[in-house]
Amino acid sequence: MEDEDHIYFFFRESAVEYINCGKTIYSRVARICKNDNGGPHKFQNGWTTFLKTRLNCSVPGHEQPFFFNEIQSMTPVDSDLPVEDRIIYGVFTTPDNSISGSAICAFKMSSVVNAFDGDFRDQDESNSLWLPIPKSRTPSYPRPGTCYNDSRALPSSTLNFARLHNLMAQNVNPVGDRPLFVKTSLGERLTVIASDARVRDVLEPRNKFDVLFVGTTGGRVLKIVNSVLIESMQIYPYHVPVRNLMVLEDHLVILSDHEVSSIPLQRCSHPSAQSCGDCVALQDPYCAWNVLTSECVPHKGQDISKLLQNVEFGFHSGCPESSYSDSVAQNASFHFTSPTSSTSAVTISTTSSMTDPSSLSSSST
16 A cells, blocks of 8 residues: 555564563554665665554443554555545454454554654563653654665664664554444354545545455455444355455455455446435435436436435435335334434345345345
Protein backbone atom coordinates (compact mmCIF):
# COMPACT_ATOMS: atom_id res chain seq x y z
CA MET A 1 0.00 0.00 0.00
CA GLU A 2 1.32 3.45 -0.81
CA ASP A 3 0.55 7.14 -0.81
CA GLU A 4 2.36 10.05 -2.41
CA ASP A 5 5.59 9.73 -0.39
CA HIS A 6 5.48 6.43 1.54
CA ILE A 7 5.04 2.70 1.22
CA TYR A 8 3.07 1.05 4.04
CA PHE A 9 3.42 -2.50 5.35
CA PHE A 10 0.90 -4.39 7.46
CA PHE A 11 2.03 -7.44 9.40
CA ARG A 12 1.93 -9.17 12.77
CA GLU A 13 4.86 -10.01 15.03
CA SER A 14 5.81 -10.84 18.61
CA ALA A 15 5.31 -7.69 20.67
CA VAL A 16 8.72 -6.64 21.98
CA GLU A 17 7.10 -4.03 24.25
CA TYR A 18 5.08 -6.76 25.99
CA ILE A 19 7.84 -9.36 26.32
CA ASN A 20 8.37 -8.79 30.07
CA CYS A 21 4.75 -9.83 30.67
CA GLY A 22 4.77 -12.84 28.35
CA LYS A 23 4.67 -13.57 24.64
CA THR A 24 1.86 -12.11 22.54
CA ILE A 25 1.29 -11.08 18.94
CA TYR A 26 0.54 -7.49 17.88
CA SER A 27 -0.61 -6.19 14.53
CA ARG A 28 1.60 -3.51 13.02
CA VAL A 29 1.59 -0.82 10.40
CA ALA A 30 5.03 0.25 9.20
CA ARG A 31 6.23 2.66 6.56
CA ILE A 32 9.32 3.73 4.66
CA CYS A 33 9.91 6.63 2.30
CA LYS A 34 9.82 5.88 -1.41
CA ASN A 35 13.10 7.71 -1.91
CA ASP A 36 14.91 5.82 0.87
CA ASN A 37 18.16 4.63 -0.75
CA GLY A 38 19.85 3.53 2.44
CA GLY A 39 22.39 5.50 4.41
CA PRO A 40 26.10 6.20 4.06
CA HIS A 41 28.88 3.75 4.91
CA LYS A 42 27.72 1.10 7.41
CA PHE A 43 24.06 2.10 6.92
CA GLN A 44 24.07 1.57 3.15
CA ASN A 45 22.30 -1.81 3.28
CA GLY A 46 19.49 -0.77 5.62
CA TRP A 47 16.42 1.43 5.53
CA THR A 48 16.88 4.84 7.10
CA THR A 49 13.18 5.76 7.42
CA PHE A 50 11.57 2.54 8.70
CA LEU A 51 9.01 3.17 11.48
CA LYS A 52 6.29 0.95 12.94
CA THR A 53 3.46 1.12 15.44
CA ARG A 54 0.62 -1.01 16.73
CA LEU A 55 -2.76 -1.33 15.02
CA ASN A 56 -5.29 -1.77 17.82
CA CYS A 57 -8.52 -3.58 16.91
CA SER A 58 -10.40 -4.26 20.13
CA VAL A 59 -13.79 -4.14 21.83
CA PRO A 60 -13.75 -1.76 24.82
CA GLY A 61 -14.39 -3.36 28.19
CA HIS A 62 -15.16 -2.16 31.70
CA GLU A 63 -11.76 -3.29 32.98
CA GLN A 64 -9.94 -4.79 30.01
CA PRO A 65 -10.55 -4.54 26.24
CA PHE A 66 -11.06 -7.69 24.20
CA PHE A 67 -8.32 -7.70 21.57
CA PHE A 68 -8.30 -9.05 18.04
CA ASN A 69 -4.52 -8.99 17.79
CA GLU A 70 -3.74 -10.87 14.59
CA ILE A 71 -4.16 -8.97 11.33
CA GLN A 72 -5.20 -11.06 8.33
CA SER A 73 -5.97 -8.62 5.52
CA MET A 74 -6.24 -4.91 4.66
CA THR A 75 -7.91 -2.87 1.95
CA PRO A 76 -5.77 -0.46 -0.09
CA VAL A 77 -5.80 3.26 0.58
CA ASP A 78 -7.86 5.47 -1.74
CA SER A 79 -5.22 7.99 -2.78
CA ASP A 80 -7.77 10.08 -4.71
CA LEU A 81 -9.19 11.39 -1.43
CA PRO A 82 -7.57 13.98 0.85
CA VAL A 83 -5.46 12.38 3.58
CA GLU A 84 -7.97 13.32 6.30
CA ASP A 85 -10.76 11.44 4.44
CA ARG A 86 -8.87 8.25 3.64
CA ILE A 87 -10.07 5.15 5.50
CA ILE A 88 -8.67 1.63 5.36
CA TYR A 89 -10.38 -1.54 6.58
CA GLY A 90 -8.80 -4.64 8.05
CA VAL A 91 -9.70 -8.16 9.17
CA PHE A 92 -8.33 -9.15 12.57
CA THR A 93 -8.66 -12.40 14.51
CA THR A 94 -7.93 -13.82 17.92
CA PRO A 95 -5.10 -16.38 18.26
CA ASP A 96 -5.88 -19.97 17.27
CA ASN A 97 -5.52 -21.15 20.88
CA SER A 98 -7.99 -18.64 22.37
CA ILE A 99 -11.68 -17.80 22.10
CA SER A 100 -12.47 -17.90 18.39
CA GLY A 101 -13.37 -14.50 17.01
CA SER A 102 -12.91 -12.18 14.04
CA ALA A 103 -13.48 -8.47 13.60
CA ILE A 104 -13.38 -5.75 10.97
CA CYS A 105 -11.85 -2.46 12.06
CA ALA A 106 -11.66 0.79 10.13
CA PHE A 107 -8.73 3.17 10.51
CA LYS A 108 -8.24 6.74 9.36
CA MET A 109 -5.00 7.27 7.50
CA SER A 110 -4.74 10.58 9.34
CA SER A 111 -4.50 8.58 12.59
CA VAL A 112 -1.69 6.50 11.09
CA VAL A 113 0.16 9.65 10.03
CA ASN A 114 -0.33 11.23 13.47
CA ALA A 115 1.14 8.14 15.14
CA PHE A 116 4.26 8.33 12.96
CA ASP A 117 4.56 12.04 13.70
CA GLY A 118 4.36 11.43 17.46
CA ASP A 119 6.80 10.27 20.11
CA PHE A 120 9.14 7.31 19.80
CA ARG A 121 9.17 4.49 22.34
CA ASP A 122 12.14 3.00 24.18
CA GLN A 123 13.11 0.75 27.08
CA ASP A 124 15.86 2.04 29.37
CA GLU A 125 16.73 -1.37 30.83
CA SER A 126 15.75 -4.96 30.06
CA ASN A 127 13.26 -5.02 32.95
CA SER A 128 11.88 -1.53 32.34
CA LEU A 129 8.60 -0.56 30.72
CA TRP A 130 8.58 0.73 27.16
CA LEU A 131 7.89 4.46 27.50
CA PRO A 132 7.79 7.51 25.20
CA ILE A 133 11.19 9.07 24.57
CA PRO A 134 11.38 12.72 25.68
CA LYS A 135 11.58 15.14 22.78
CA SER A 136 14.86 16.45 24.21
CA ARG A 137 16.45 13.08 23.33
CA THR A 138 15.03 12.95 19.79
CA PRO A 139 17.00 14.49 16.90
CA SER A 140 14.98 17.47 15.72
CA TYR A 141 16.32 17.88 12.18
CA PRO A 142 16.11 15.87 10.19
CA ARG A 143 13.56 14.00 12.31
CA PRO A 144 14.07 10.20 12.14
CA GLY A 145 11.65 8.59 9.70
CA THR A 146 10.93 11.69 7.63
CA CYS A 147 11.62 11.71 3.90
CA TYR A 148 14.89 13.43 3.01
CA ASN A 149 16.12 14.45 -0.42
CA ASP A 150 19.17 12.18 -0.17
CA SER A 151 19.02 9.54 2.55
CA ARG A 152 22.74 8.82 2.02
CA ALA A 153 23.51 12.30 3.32
CA LEU A 154 21.65 11.91 6.62
CA PRO A 155 23.71 12.72 9.74
CA SER A 156 24.87 9.83 11.91
CA SER A 157 22.83 11.08 14.90
CA THR A 158 19.60 10.62 12.95
CA LEU A 159 20.68 7.27 11.51
CA ASN A 160 21.76 5.82 14.85
CA PHE A 161 18.53 6.94 16.51
CA ALA A 162 16.39 5.50 13.70
CA ARG A 163 18.23 2.16 13.84
CA LEU A 164 17.60 1.75 17.58
CA HIS A 165 14.19 3.42 17.91
CA ASN A 166 11.74 2.52 15.16
CA LEU A 167 8.74 1.79 17.42
CA MET A 168 6.27 4.63 17.94
CA ALA A 169 4.63 5.34 21.30
CA GLN A 170 1.13 6.03 19.98
CA ASN A 171 -1.10 3.15 18.87
CA VAL A 172 -3.49 3.54 15.94
CA ASN A 173 -7.02 3.05 17.25
CA PRO A 174 -10.03 2.23 15.06
CA VAL A 175 -12.73 4.65 13.98
CA GLY A 176 -15.25 4.84 16.81
CA ASP A 177 -12.76 3.08 19.13
CA ARG A 178 -14.36 -0.28 18.37
CA PRO A 179 -14.77 -2.77 15.49
CA LEU A 180 -17.50 -2.06 12.97
CA PHE A 181 -18.28 -5.79 12.65
CA VAL A 182 -17.58 -8.75 14.95
CA LYS A 183 -18.05 -12.45 14.26
CA THR A 184 -17.70 -15.15 16.90
CA SER A 185 -17.88 -18.75 15.72
CA LEU A 186 -15.99 -21.92 16.55
CA GLY A 187 -16.21 -23.17 12.98
CA GLU A 188 -15.63 -20.07 10.86
CA ARG A 189 -13.32 -17.06 10.83
CA LEU A 190 -12.94 -14.07 8.55
CA THR A 191 -9.96 -14.36 6.20
CA VAL A 192 -9.70 -11.51 3.69
CA ILE A 193 -11.33 -8.18 2.83
CA ALA A 194 -11.87 -6.04 -0.27
CA SER A 195 -13.86 -2.85 -0.74
CA ASP A 196 -15.73 -0.98 -3.42
CA ALA A 197 -15.30 2.57 -2.20
CA ARG A 198 -17.68 5.49 -2.48
CA VAL A 199 -20.77 3.90 -4.01
CA ARG A 200 -23.20 6.81 -4.22
CA ASP A 201 -26.53 7.11 -2.43
CA VAL A 202 -29.66 7.55 -4.56
CA LEU A 203 -31.37 9.68 -1.89
CA GLU A 204 -28.37 11.96 -1.43
CA PRO A 205 -25.73 11.56 -4.18
CA ARG A 206 -23.18 13.44 -2.07
CA ASN A 207 -23.33 10.57 0.42
CA LYS A 208 -21.23 7.58 -0.53
CA PHE A 209 -20.90 4.10 0.97
CA ASP A 210 -17.91 1.80 1.23
CA VAL A 211 -19.15 -1.69 0.34
CA LEU A 212 -17.05 -4.35 2.07
CA PHE A 213 -16.65 -7.90 0.77
CA VAL A 214 -15.24 -10.31 3.34
CA GLY A 215 -14.15 -13.91 2.81
CA THR A 216 -14.40 -16.65 5.45
CA THR A 217 -12.80 -19.99 6.22
CA GLY A 218 -16.20 -21.55 5.47
CA GLY A 219 -16.23 -20.68 1.77
CA ARG A 220 -18.54 -17.68 2.17
CA VAL A 221 -18.35 -14.07 1.07
CA LEU A 222 -20.11 -11.50 3.25
CA LYS A 223 -21.27 -8.13 1.92
CA ILE A 224 -21.27 -5.47 4.64
CA VAL A 225 -22.40 -1.84 4.46
CA ASN A 226 -22.51 0.55 7.43
CA SER A 227 -21.72 -2.32 9.82
CA VAL A 228 -24.79 -4.19 8.53
CA LEU A 229 -24.49 -7.65 6.99
CA ILE A 230 -26.67 -7.32 3.91
CA GLU A 231 -25.72 -10.48 2.05
CA SER A 232 -24.04 -13.83 2.72
CA MET A 233 -23.00 -15.87 -0.32
CA GLN A 234 -21.86 -19.48 -0.15
CA ILE A 235 -19.28 -19.50 -2.94
CA TYR A 236 -17.31 -22.66 -2.14
CA PRO A 237 -17.98 -25.75 0.00
CA TYR A 238 -17.74 -25.18 3.75
CA HIS A 239 -14.29 -26.79 3.99
CA VAL A 240 -12.77 -24.49 1.32
CA PRO A 241 -11.50 -21.13 2.67
CA VAL A 242 -11.67 -17.93 0.65
CA ARG A 243 -8.04 -16.82 0.25
CA ASN A 244 -8.30 -13.57 -1.69
CA LEU A 245 -10.83 -11.07 -3.04
CA MET A 246 -10.47 -8.42 -5.74
CA VAL A 247 -12.96 -5.84 -6.98
CA LEU A 248 -12.51 -5.49 -10.74
CA GLU A 249 -14.88 -3.00 -12.38
CA ASP A 250 -18.39 -4.42 -11.77
CA HIS A 251 -17.35 -7.90 -10.57
CA LEU A 252 -15.88 -9.48 -7.47
CA VAL A 253 -13.14 -12.04 -8.13
CA ILE A 254 -12.90 -14.75 -5.46
CA LEU A 255 -9.92 -17.06 -5.02
CA SER A 256 -9.51 -20.26 -3.04
CA ASP A 257 -6.40 -22.44 -3.01
CA HIS A 258 -7.43 -24.14 -6.25
CA GLU A 259 -10.26 -22.12 -7.83
CA VAL A 260 -11.02 -18.67 -9.18
CA SER A 261 -14.64 -17.48 -9.32
CA SER A 262 -16.39 -14.26 -10.26
CA ILE A 263 -19.75 -12.76 -9.30
CA PRO A 264 -21.39 -9.39 -10.07
CA LEU A 265 -21.06 -6.72 -7.39
CA GLN A 266 -24.80 -6.08 -7.65
CA ARG A 267 -27.44 -8.81 -7.41
CA CYS A 268 -30.58 -6.68 -7.69
CA SER A 269 -32.61 -9.19 -9.73
CA HIS A 270 -32.97 -11.65 -6.87
CA PRO A 271 -36.39 -13.38 -7.19
CA SER A 272 -37.28 -12.53 -3.59
CA ALA A 273 -36.80 -8.79 -4.21
CA GLN A 274 -39.52 -8.32 -6.81
CA SER A 275 -41.56 -5.78 -4.85
CA CYS A 276 -40.75 -2.19 -3.92
CA GLY A 277 -40.52 -2.89 -0.20
CA ASP A 278 -38.36 -5.99 -0.50
CA CYS A 279 -36.01 -4.28 -2.96
CA VAL A 280 -35.47 -1.34 -0.61
CA ALA A 281 -35.13 -3.76 2.32
CA LEU A 282 -32.01 -5.24 0.72
CA GLN A 283 -30.13 -2.14 1.98
CA ASP A 284 -27.83 -2.68 -0.97
CA PRO A 285 -26.32 0.60 -2.24
CA TYR A 286 -26.07 -0.87 -5.74
CA CYS A 287 -29.84 -1.46 -5.99
CA ALA A 288 -32.97 0.70 -6.09
CA TRP A 289 -36.64 0.30 -7.02
CA ASN A 290 -37.60 1.81 -10.37
CA VAL A 291 -41.15 3.15 -9.99
CA LEU A 292 -41.69 3.29 -13.77
CA THR A 293 -40.67 -0.26 -14.65
CA SER A 294 -41.56 -1.78 -11.23
CA GLU A 295 -38.19 -3.52 -11.05
CA CYS A 296 -35.33 -3.78 -8.60
CA VAL A 297 -32.46 -2.49 -10.72
CA PRO A 298 -28.84 -1.38 -10.46
CA HIS A 299 -29.12 2.39 -10.09
CA LYS A 300 -25.94 3.20 -12.00
CA GLY A 301 -26.88 5.16 -15.13
CA GLN A 302 -30.56 5.41 -14.12
CA ASP A 303 -32.71 8.52 -13.71
CA ILE A 304 -32.49 8.83 -9.92
CA SER A 305 -35.75 10.81 -9.76
CA LYS A 306 -37.55 7.55 -10.61
CA LEU A 307 -35.73 5.44 -8.00
CA LEU A 308 -36.49 4.54 -4.38
CA GLN A 309 -33.74 3.46 -2.00
CA ASN A 310 -32.87 3.63 1.69
CA VAL A 311 -29.54 2.02 2.50
CA GLU A 312 -29.45 3.16 6.12
CA PHE A 313 -32.81 1.83 7.34
CA GLY A 314 -34.14 -0.44 4.57
CA PHE A 315 -37.58 1.23 4.38
CA HIS A 316 -39.00 3.92 2.12
CA SER A 317 -42.31 5.74 2.57
CA GLY A 318 -42.81 5.62 -1.20
CA CYS A 319 -43.24 1.84 -1.08
CA PRO A 320 -46.72 0.51 -0.22
CA GLU A 321 -46.79 -1.33 3.09
CA SER A 322 -48.19 -4.36 1.28
CA SER A 323 -44.99 -4.56 -0.82
CA TYR A 324 -42.91 -5.65 2.17
CA SER A 325 -42.65 -9.34 2.94
CA ASP A 326 -44.11 -10.37 6.30
CA SER A 327 -40.76 -10.65 8.09
CA VAL A 328 -39.68 -7.21 6.87
CA ALA A 329 -43.04 -5.51 7.46
CA GLN A 330 -42.99 -6.51 11.14
CA ASN A 331 -40.05 -4.16 11.61
CA ALA A 332 -41.44 -1.23 9.59
CA SER A 333 -42.75 0.80 12.53
CA PHE A 334 -39.56 0.04 14.46
CA HIS A 335 -37.42 1.55 11.72
CA PHE A 336 -39.49 4.67 11.25
CA THR A 337 -39.94 5.43 14.96
CA SER A 338 -36.44 4.56 16.15
CA PRO A 339 -33.96 5.39 13.38
CA THR A 340 -30.96 5.23 15.71
CA SER A 341 -31.60 1.62 16.69
CA SER A 342 -30.17 -1.48 15.06
CA THR A 343 -31.49 -2.20 11.58
CA SER A 344 -32.65 -5.41 9.99
CA ALA A 345 -30.13 -7.10 7.73
CA VAL A 346 -31.29 -9.08 4.74
CA THR A 347 -29.16 -12.15 4.12
CA ILE A 348 -29.13 -13.91 0.76
CA SER A 349 -27.63 -17.40 0.59
CA THR A 350 -26.37 -18.93 -2.63
CA THR A 351 -25.29 -22.41 -3.58
CA SER A 352 -21.63 -23.29 -3.99
CA SER A 353 -22.01 -23.16 -7.77
CA MET A 354 -23.14 -19.53 -7.46
CA THR A 355 -26.57 -20.10 -8.98
CA ASP A 356 -29.34 -17.71 -7.98
CA PRO A 357 -30.16 -18.00 -4.28
CA SER A 358 -33.32 -19.80 -3.33
CA SER A 359 -33.98 -18.25 0.04
CA LEU A 360 -34.18 -14.80 1.57
CA SER A 361 -34.15 -14.43 5.34
CA SER A 362 -34.11 -11.46 7.68
CA SER A 363 -31.86 -11.33 10.74
CA SER A 364 -31.18 -8.60 13.26
CA THR A 365 -27.71 -7.24 13.71
